[in-house]
Amino acid sequence: MSKLLYEDLTYKIIGICMEVHNNLGPGFLEIVYKDALEYEFTQSGIPFEREKKYEVKYKEIFLPHFFYADFIVFDKIVLEVKSVSELSSEFEAQCINYMKVSGNRLSLLVNFGKSKLDSKRFIL
Numbered sequence: 001m002s003k004l005l006y007e008d009l010t011y012k013i014i015g016i017c018m019e020v021h022n023n024l025g026p027g028f029l030e031i032v033y034k035d036a037l038e039y040e041f042t043q044s045g046i047p048f049e050r051e052k053k054y055e056v057k058y059k060e061i062f063l064p065h066f067f068y069a070d071f072i073v074f075d076k077i078v079l080e081v082k083s084v085s086e087l088s089s090e091f092e093a094q095c096i097n098y099m100k101v102s103g104n105r106l107s108l109l110v111n112f113g114k115s116k117l118d119s120k121r122f123i124l
Contacts, residue, residue, distance in 0.1 A: 078107035
């Protein structure tokens with residue numbers, strides 16, 4: 001059985017997301033969950049960057065608009081936070097695009113909007 005990419009790190013991130021969801025439950029805006037995640041990452045000593053800005057290169061130029069990833073955790077995992085009734089393919093595409101512009105190989109899409117925490121993992 002093969003090991004998943006960054007399995008231990010992903011386990012820690014999802015564990016923190018579950019802690020936040022267990023304490024807050026569903027129904028808050030995304031910003032509330034992001035604030036709580038920032039607190040938990042800091043308390044746990046997990047390195048992260050919030051709202052990491054990325055330029056988008058097109059051919060030989062950089063486009064004037066940027067991508068802002070919710071979190072980059074452990075300097076290698078994109079964490080995209082949602083608080084919606086259902087995840088859509090649009091959110092999945094967003095995670096893939098964040099990986100393309102950041103050079104990271106793994107992205108987690110986490111939804112706090114349901115009674116049970118929902119997450120998806122993407123590898124590029």
